[in-house]
Amino acid sequence: MAEKVLKKAASFYDSYFRNPSPDKKMTHYCPGCGHGHIHKFIAEALDDFEIADNTILISPVGCSVFAYYYFDTGNIQAAHGRAPAVATGIKRAHPNSIVISYQGDGDLAAIGTSEILHAANRGENITVFFINNAIYGMTGGQMAPTTLIDQRTTTTPTGRNAHNEGYPIKMSELISQLQAPVYVERVTLYDNKQRARARTAVRKAIKNQVNNLGFSLVEVLSPCPSGWKMEPVDAMTWIKEVMVPQFPIGIYKDITKEVQPYVYAKPNPTAAEIRELIEVIPDTDTGFKRSVYPDQYRNPQIKIAGFGGQGVLLLGGALAQAGMMEDYHVSWLPSYGPEMRGGTANCHVNIREIEVGSPMVSNPTVLIAMNRPSLEKFENDVVENGLIVFDQSLIDSYVKRKDVEVLPIPATQMADKLGNTRVANMITLAAYAAYTGIFGKETLYTTLKTAIKKQRLLEINQKAIDTGYEFGMEKKKK
Amino acid sequence: MAKLLIKGNDAIVRGAILAGCRMYFGYPITPASEIAEAAAKYLPRVGGTFLQAESEVAAINMIYGAASGGLRVLTASSGPGMSLKQEGISYAAGSELPCVIIDIMRGGPGLGNIAPEQADYNQIVKGGGHGNYKCPVLAPNSGQEMCDLTMLAFDLADKYRTPVFILADGFTGQMMEPVDFKEPKMDSPRHDWALYGDAESKHNLISSIALDPDELEEHNIKLQKKYAEIEKKEVLKEEFLVDDAEYILMGYGIVSRILRTVVENLREEGIKIGLLRPITLFPFPNGRIAELSQKVKKFLVVEMSNGQMVQDVRLAVNGKCPVDFYGRMGGVVPSMNEISEKAKRWISEKN
Incomplete structure (x- = not known):
């Protein structure tokens, strides 16, 4: 016969050693407490x-x-x-x-x-x-x-x-x-x-x-x-x-009779798998030799601006990516917040031979303006002898400054001809790269693979690079 | 070496995972939400937990619970959220729980705006909640540091059993820069103070209560000793052209990036100016500042605030040379030209 012993549960401490009271057997609760x-x-x-x-x-x-x-x-x-x-x-x-x-x-x-x-x-x-x-x-x-x-x-x-x-x-x-x-x-x-x-x-x-x-x-x-x-x-x-x-x-x-028990099962990946799973392995480890190009275009501080939806941030990101692949120091800084929701976007890109100081570009050496408000807003910020690239097909006025170099490009028209208005950004990127000589075509192709996530858009963007690059080379000769 | 062009906020999360962090609890707030989003994307993939809490207060208390379990845990927010979290942070400091807390600062006070300010310095560096505590604070200024300092933050948190902050701003969070990622840390050593839900750990108590004043004083003295040790061992700073400088510019985070360019430009004009950039805000590089104050003509401190770090600079300089301040507030980021002009005016001023 089992013997029943009345005693304190073992899940209680025998002596309440954490209680500062001298009596280690009594609780701190009042008499009659529940x-x-x-x-x-x-x-x-x-x-x-x-x-x-x-x-x-x-x-x-x-x-x-x-x-x-x-x-x-x-x-x-x-x-x-x-x-x-x-x-x-x-x-x-x-x-x-x-x-x-x-x-x-x-x-x-x-x-x-x-x-x-x-x-x-x-x-x-x-x-x-x-x-x-x-x-x-x-x-x-x-x-x-x-x-x-x-x-x-x-x-x-x-x-x-x-x-x-x-x-x-x-x-x-x-x-x-x-x-x-x-x-x-x-x-x-x-x-x-x-x-x-x-x-x-x-x-x-x-x-x-x-x-x-x-x-x-x-x-x-x-x-x-x-x-x-x-x-x-x-x-x-x-x-x-x-x-x-x-x-x-x-x-x-x-509802305890109706529910299924929780099952705790979690993956436990290896170090190599973790790197893969959290995507810290670059898409490409291809590096490209830096081009030789005129001094005035070196270490560009670029501002890119346009309507939301024109791919302005992507253009900037692609420039930074291309710079990184040629082992330059780069930074990309977007305008963000409510101003983005207002429909205009801009970003700041630095491509530098030495470490990038301020990522902010207040006075660009290169302004890429994809619409008229952007050109009007930032034209006067461009440094003397700077370069202004603008989408001629959307901007009916011309750059007023006489102390800057200007590269007008009918980017949107060219994009339409290729069959997709949205590639105007890549046409402009390639034209800028070819005109200044900062990036070779191979660098831009590889950049695309990283910048364009949708495989089906890769081909049209490659065409955009070709078209823009050709345009830039033409203008360079003149 | 192949790097990844990545946003600072994103670099934090991937750095955290590489550091062995597997738990994130947080509440969305601009401009820190990308951290929660990246955590939601990546943590479950590696067997971790992401949970969007019902409030900032709940989030920090989930951190408190998970940290009690000896795991590496992360949360992130911005000014208004940090204010709400302070109760829990004080408890974590009192209970000596390691965790990493990211503050991507925005404009204040109140709802303010979502532009980058540096006005949380006092709140974060001086403790912020109730009681005699402070936490190590790391102030990254690049994408690479957003990753590396997050990893370091986890090590410091474990080493000293304390919450550790990353204090950054909207710009550093949103900016994309090339980042080189290290190998993941795979071992997670057992802590003798933590609770694992087993017999070995069940005698541990995670608590910040000590009713007896003598006992609580003793606990406080222990904390102060810990902070003194952190001050002795963990100061990080960056110097740029400081050795022969007559003037020292100081700033942290995104401001230090602007200041670096300002120094480059002013050096071209023949001005002997250098940049001292605290990477740790607590511990603060008091020793180096004191040393420099004996030989330079002036310190110029630039912040995107009403002048919070400058008070620590003044304490360290201790009257040995003038300390000037230039600040912008409300999310206005000072331009290089603006700072250069100010700096030149300061330099030409008679002391």
Whole structure:
């Protein structure tokens, strides 16, 4: 015959060594407090399921802030209301651990409402114990979100008034409305029968996590004789007669028989696979020798501007990419934010023989203007003897400056002739490259392979390079 | 050596993964959202976790939870989000949890705008949340450094058990530059303080609470010793033409890039000027500044703020030479010409 020995659960520390009080056997809770019951139910469940070693208990801010004095498990103390977020982090880090978020009513239902609702809504595979005693115990009896109407607290000295403080919030009802939680029950502690039900609920909520079923929450209507300024026995009566009618006990949701358990399976790639998976291996390691070209075009600081949709940023990116492949120091800086949404875009590109200082090009040595507003806006910023390349087919005026070199190109018309207006940017790029001699054609071809992700567009863009390059060479001769 | 032309924000995420980071929790905010997007794309591929949190506050507390598990974890935000995260950062500093936090600064205060400012310096470098703590802060100024300093940040975080910041701005985040990526770190050593959900680690407690004032003071003294050690060992700075300089320009992040060109231009005009660029903002290169203040004529500090780092420069200079400041706010990025003009005027001014 098995011998039944009444003793403290093994999942409690034998001696509460973390408690600074000289008495290492007593808890810090007040006489008649409900935390002791719930702690006991949890510890017994951890014993019975043999999971204390795997358990990580999150202590909240509130009376149970020191829950880590007692549980011989892994322990984390969390900021006020944040326990479900902390639980999410540690559970995701170690999915095989058993994570318990232990929270009071201020913690869960006031300052941490967002964290609990979203952890529940994500269906985090954690267990939450919500101790509802309708008052802030730790801070000395202030109103809780669950304080009843007309209940007196230190911050509702004449009783909670619905017109001022609203009504007590019903978390089990709220959370059970969400799709993901698998088990939500409200229990209480006022007599042996209720405590037995509470014990069963606590065990089920933990077991659900052991079985990887998902999010479980047990709300416990719990006495706070100190906060309520009542004798412990009266406190139990008050729960039964006053609290329970407001917070009906029972199972609010239980879909544990219907859900599939979570399966934790993650890839574990090798170093080589990681480099591949996160795409840090360049498409090409082809390098090209730098061209020999006139000094005045060296180390260009380029501004490229036009309508959104003209491929202005891509043109700039391709220039930088080409520069990089010829082992220049390069930078590309876009204009970004609301001005992009306004329909005009510009970017700044540096291609330099020595390290790039400022990536910003306020006074370009080369301006590539793809539309009229861009030319008008930036023409005067170009340095003396600089180069202005502009799309003649879209800009009916001409460059007013006499102290700059000008390369007009009917890029859009040329692109239309090739059958795709959108390649005007690459035609312009190639014309600039050929005219100044900065990049050879092979460099531009290889650039395209990196810049153009859609394979079917590669061919037309290559034609654009050919057409633009030829145009640039022609102009260069003149 | 083949490099990748890549945005700074993107380089951060790939650097983080190469450093062994497998967890990201964050909330979208311009101009840091690309970090979350890249994390969402790449982390699950390598067996990691990306989770878009319901709020900045939740995100930093998820970081707190995951860091308690001894894993390398990352989050990113911008000014308004950083303000919200400060509670959690204080807890992480108090509980001595390693994590890496990216702040891609934008214009403030309040909602401000999304242009690049440097006005989070005080918030990030001086601690930011409640309590006697501060965190190492790295200030990259290039795509390569966005990657490399992120990797370094994880090492520092583990070495000192502390949150570590990358403080960058919208420009450095959005800019594309060639980046050379290192080999991935494959080992993740077990920490004796962390929780792994097993018998070996279950006696660990992650907590920032110490009710007894003497005990809390002792904890604070321990933290201060850690910060002193960081100050002694981890200062990073870059110098450009400083050795014979009579004037020192100082700036960090994107400003330092502009200043470098300014120095190049002014040197061409025969002005003996150099650039001292702090790479770590905490620890700050106080020693080098103090040394230089004995021999140079002036320090000129340029920031995209109301003058936050300049206060640290003044402390380090300690009255040994004049320290001038030039700042633009609201997301206005000073141009090279503007700074050159200012610098020339400063230099010609009698002290």
